[in-house]
Amino acid sequence: xxxxxxxxxxxxxxxxxxxxxxxxxxxxxxxxxxxxxxxxxxxxxxxxxxxxxxxxxxxxxxxxxxxxxxxxxxxxxxxxxxxxxxxxxxxxxxxxxxxxxxxxxxxxxxxxxxxxxxxxxxxxxxxxxxxxxxxxxxxxxxxxxxxxxxxxxxxxxxxxxxxxxxxxxxxxxxxxxxxxxxxxxxxxxxxxxxxxxxxxxxxxxxxxxxxxxxxxxxxxxxxxxxxxxxxxxxxxxxxxxxxxxxxxxxxxxxxxxxxxxxxxxxxxxxxxxxxxxxxxxxxxxxxxxxxxxxxxxxxxxxxxxxxxxxxxxxxxxxxxxxxxxxxx
Amino acid sequence: xxxxxxxxxxxxxxxxxxxxxxxxxxxxxxxxxxxxxxxxxxxxxxxxxxxxxxxxxxxxxxxxxxxxxxxxxxxxxxxxxxxxxxxxxxxxxxxxxxxxxxxxxxxxxxxxxxxxxxxxxxxxxxxxxxxxxxxxxxxxxxxxxxxxxxxxxxxxxxxxxxxxxxxxxxxxxxxxxxxxxxxxxxxxxxxxxxxxxxxxxxxxxxxxxxxxxxxxxxxxxxxxxxxxxxxxxxxxxxxxxxxxxxxxxxxxxxxxxxxxxxxxxxxxxxxxxxxxxxxxxxxxxxxxxxxxxxxxxxxxxxxxxxxxxxxxxxxxxxxxxxxxxxxx
DNA sequence: GTTGCTTACTAACGCGAGTTAGTACGAGGG
DNA sequence: CCCTCGTACTAACTCGCGTTAGTAAGCAAC
Numbered sequence: 001x002x003x004x005x006x007x008x009x010x011x012x013x014x015x016x017x018x019x020x021x022x023x024x025x026x027x028x029x030x031x032x033x034x035x036x037x038x039x040x041x042x043x044x045x046x047x048x049x050x051x052x053x054x055x056x057x058x059x060x061x062x063x064x065x066x067x068x069x070x071x072x073x074x075x076x077x078x079x080x081x082x083x084x085x086x087x088x089x090x091x092x093x094x095x096x097x098x099x100x101x102x103x104x105x106x107x108x109x110x111x112x113x114x115x116x117x118x119x120x121x122x123x124x125x126x127x128x129x130x131x132x133x134x135x136x137x138x139x140x141x142x143x144x145x146x147x148x149x150x151x152x153x154x155x156x157x158x159x160x161x162x163x164x165x166x167x168x169x170x171x172x173x174x175x176x177x178x179x180x181x182x183x184x185x186x187x188x189x190x191x192x193x194x195x196x197x198x199x200x201x202x203x204x205x206x207x208x209x210x211x212x213x214x215x216x217x218x219x220x221x222x223x224x225x226x227x228x229x230x231x232x233x234x235x236x237x238x239x240x241x242x243x244x245x246x247x248x249x250x251x252x253x254x255x256x257x258x259x260x261x262x263x264x265x266x267x268x269x270x271x272x273x274x275x276x277x278x279x280x281x282x283x284x285x286x287x288x289x290x291x292x293x294x295x296x297x298x299x300x301x302x303x304x305x306x307x308x309x310x311x312x313x314x315x316x317x318x319x320x321x322x323x324x325x326x327x328x
Numbered sequence: 329x330x331x332x333x334x335x336x337x338x339x340x341x342x343x344x345x346x347x348x349x350x351x352x353x354x355x356x357x358x359x360x361x362x363x364x365x366x367x368x369x370x371x372x373x374x375x376x377x378x379x380x381x382x383x384x385x386x387x388x389x390x391x392x393x394x395x396x397x398x399x400x401x402x403x404x405x406x407x408x409x410x411x412x413x414x415x416x417x418x419x420x421x422x423x424x425x426x427x428x429x430x431x432x433x434x435x436x437x438x439x440x441x442x443x444x445x446x447x448x449x450x451x452x453x454x455x456x457x458x459x460x461x462x463x464x465x466x467x468x469x470x471x472x473x474x475x476x477x478x479x480x481x482x483x484x485x486x487x488x489x490x491x492x493x494x495x496x497x498x499x500x501x502x503x504x505x506x507x508x509x510x511x512x513x514x515x516x517x518x519x520x521x522x523x524x525x526x527x528x529x530x531x532x533x534x535x536x537x538x539x540x541x542x543x544x545x546x547x548x549x550x551x552x553x554x555x556x557x558x559x560x561x562x563x564x565x566x567x568x569x570x571x572x573x574x575x576x577x578x579x580x581x582x583x584x585x586x587x588x589x590x591x592x593x594x595x596x597x598x599x600x601x602x603x604x605x606x607x608x609x610x611x612x613x614x615x616x617x618x619x620x621x622x623x624x625x626x627x628x629x630x631x632x633x634x635x636x637x638x639x640x641x642x643x644x645x646x647x648x649x650x651x652x653x654x655x656x
Numbered sequence: 657g658t659t660g661c662t663t664a665c666t667a668a669c670g671c672g673a674g675t676t677a678g679t680a681c682g683a684g685g686g
Numbered sequence: 687c688c689c690t691c692g693t694a695c696t697a698a699c700t701c702g703c704g705t706t707a708g709t710a711a712g713c714a715a716c
Contacts, residue, residue, distance in 0.1 A: 001702065001703065002702090010664095010665075010666090011665070011666045011667080012666090012702095012703085013665080013666060013667085013704085013705080014664085014665065014666080016703070016704060016705085017665090017704095017705095020704080026662090026663060026664065026665085027664075027665080028663085028664075031664080031665085045436070045439055045440055046440055046702085046703080047381070047440065047442060047701090047702055047703070048437075048440040048441045048442070049376075049377040049378075049380045049381050049386065049441065049442060049701095049702085049703095050377075050381050050671090050701070050702035050703045050704095051702080051703055051704075052377045052671090052703090053375070053377050053378050053381060053670095053671045053672065053673085053701090053702080053703070053704090054670075054671055054702075054703040054704040054705080055671085055703080055704055055705090056671070056704090058377065067402045067405060067406060068402050068403060068406045073402070074395045074396050074399075074401070074402055075396060077395060077421075077423075078395060078396045078423060078425075078426075081423055081426065082426050082427060082428055085426060085428045085429055086428050090420075090437060090441075091421075092418075092420065093405075093419075093421050095405075095406060095409055095410075097406075098406075098409065098410050098413060099410060101413055108373070109418060111373055112373055112374055112375065112376040113376045113377065113418075114375060114376070114377060218607065219607040219608070219609060220609065223609065245603075245607055248607055248608075249607075249609065252583075252609055255580075255583065255584075256583075273603060274399075275399060275573075275601060275603045275604055276603060276604070276607075279546065279547040279573055279576055279577075279604075280547070280576075281547060281548065281551065281577065281580055329672065329673065330672090338694095338695075338696090339695070339696045339697080340672095340673085340696090341674085341675080341695080341696060341697085342694085342695065342696080344673070344674060344675085345674095345675095345695095348674080354692090354693060354694065354695085355694075355695085356693085356694075359694080359695085374672085374673075375671090375672050375673065377671095377672080377673090378671070378672035378673040378674090378701090379672080379673055379674075380673090380701090381671090381672080381673070381674090381700095381701045381702065381703090382672075382673040382674040382675080382700075382701055383673080383674055383675090383701085384674090384701070657716100658716095659714105659715085659716085660713105660714090660715085660716105661712105661713085661714085661715100662711100662712085662713085662714105663710105663711085663712080663713100664709100664710090664711090664712105665708105665709085665710085665711100666707105666708085666709080666710095667706105667707090667708080667709095668705100668706090668707090668708100669704105669705085669706085669707100670703100670704090670705090670706105671702105671703090671704090672701105673700100673701090674699105674700085674701085675698100675699085675700080675701105676697105676698090676699080676700100677696105677697090677698090677699100678695105678696085678697080678698100679694100679695085679696075679697095680693105680694090680695085680696095681692105681693085681694085681695100682691105682692095682693085682694105683690105683691090683692090683693100684689105684690090684691085684692105685688105685689085685690080685691100686687100686688090686689085686690100
């Protein structure tokens with residue numbers, strides 16, 4: 001920076017003013033131009049660490065999540081990183097599944113970098129107990145929530161998603177719609193089922209509990225549950241699967257019986273896992289979890305928190321849109 | 329740090345010596361203990377930015393990659409991050425697919441953080457043209473290579489993987505083994521096919537070019553190619569698919585014909601995409617791309633480069649192990 | 657021709673650490 | 687009693703930058 005100043009024939013302070021675009025410091029255009037030119041010629045690149053030190057402001061947010069276990073965790077990261085870049089911030093990513101460090105140690109590392117805020121993201125929608133250390137910095141939970149609601153949280157609208165999926169089947173003329181649910185103890189299962197029932201009721205279709213079967217959240221679980229539904233005398237004409245993996249198994253069960261999708265049985269999934277949904281044959285109509293948007297909203301809330309704006313810690317829910325493909 | 333010094337009744341310098349474990353500065357155990365205690369009591373957390381500034385050493389590596397497009401990119405990150413943590417380094421991740429910034433802009437950001445090295449990772453094995461800016465810092469290519477070989481590169485051993493897959497089928501007694509290849513212009517396709525042929529030749533089985541068909545790298549492509557192979561009078565008893573998505577399509581083709589996997593037709597995939605391979609029914613035997621290990625090796629090479637150790641820029645290949653499941 | 661007001665800067669301090677050169681103290685040797 | 691020689695520290699500088707307080711030059715007004 002000193003070299004740039006010398007080359008432009010001004011002081012280091014002036015260079016700082018120009019490069020930081022401080023309008024109040026009345027620098028004439030001619031001087032400004034000289035400084036910018038000198039910086040370009042010398043290939044000057046500011047030192048982010050030194051700047052953070054002097055400005056008492058790091059321009060960094062942190063995010064902790066499992067990046068490998070769930071393939072869609074990266075979507076949260078992408079959404080958050082893009083939004084952060086728009087704000088001139090950079091996102092530091094700490095994996096919470098490392099073998100060489102605990103989750104708390106990872107957060108500790110982030111705090112040593114003096115991050116201005118932290119996003120704590122789960123790979124599947126659930127209640128979590130965040131490590132105490134999280135509370136030392138403005139924090140937002142994404143795709144999870146803590147039991148006592150003391151931290152702001154952003155979660156997918158499972159109920160709405162369940163409604164969208166069911167409505168799509170109703171719109172296609174189905175009235176006997178099977179539902180394969182996940183582990184009934186988790187929010188995804190509860191919410192999606194509630195949405196399913198709401199949509200049926202709203203359409204004046206009676207809810208038949210015998211059409212609801214539970215299964216493992218795997219392809220095998222979906223296969224088994226689908227078999228149960230399909231082997232009834234009055235088999236449903238459509239199946240809403242708790243997730244895409246189960247839909248994968250359901251496809252097998254349907255095809256095995258010589259039935260065609262969607263002609264004989266329509267299928268809707270949930271999660272929109274590209275690798276599955278886009279490659280099943282026929283391609284699977286499903287409901288997307290809004291990971292990117294949740295990440296982006298997380299950064300927005302962080303910005304508000306860091307700016308000291310009051311935030312109602314109420315949980316924010318984000319819509320889960322229906323992704324139309326060819327299985328309905 | 330000053331507070332810690334005061335509480336321990338020593339100078340700031342002494343605190344620095346203790347916390348950085350400088351053995352040369354003869355600090356007696358008693359003093360050391362007092363300092364560590366004071367730091368703990370005050371909840372002292374060093375400021376990484378300030379430390380980097382003073383020590384002229386950031387302890388950061390950077391990695392640039394597309395994190396969303398390919399689901400396994402995160403494995404490279406995980407492998408690299410774990411190894412970096414072991415070295416006391418932290419990994420800064422820049423997505424090269426952001427809408428708000430170009431790839432070069434992302435790297436620029438990393439350089440402003442004064443990273444000590446850069447990993448440039450591709451999501452599929454290929455030749456790349458790296459932006460010039462990459463050469464301003466020690467850099468290693470992962471899962472890709474540049475045309476003129478001027479940068480060290482780490483790539484998967486496609487040939488070995490093809491050999492493993494084919495050998496597994498030979499071991500199971502198959503001699504008529506179909507191969508569904510990817511776009512013949514890419515290294516993955518060339519290498520895997522070469523491995524396939526090498527294994528056959530080594531086993532004394534003659535290579536029948538008519539058993540090799542090309543297809544789109546999708547489930548539909550795999551389906552079409554598998555149909556072609558299966559509808560021959562002398563259909564193969566095993567199929568080696570260019571990747572797992574194609575295997576997914578091949579499964580459909582096989583099942584449609586009332587054939588059983590692996591009894592009538594055995595299948596081997598490539599890529600080990602968990603979401604597919606672990607959930608297909610039966611579960612798919614496939615070859616894994618060593619993403620985590622490539623990431624880890626990348627960090628190791630970076631450490632060597634940054635330490636000024638000479639490195640032959642020869643490309644390093646990493647073994648692609650066979651993952652046994654139930655389709656053979 | 658002093659005062660006062662802009663305009664266009666600069667000197668100097670501070671951020672939180674690492675590091676070098678130097679010092680005070682006590683023990684042991686002559 | 688003086689002179690080394692470790693031992694156990696400390697003062698002061700430095701890293702690269704942001705920022706505050708201050709100043710010199712030019713001009714208009716009285």
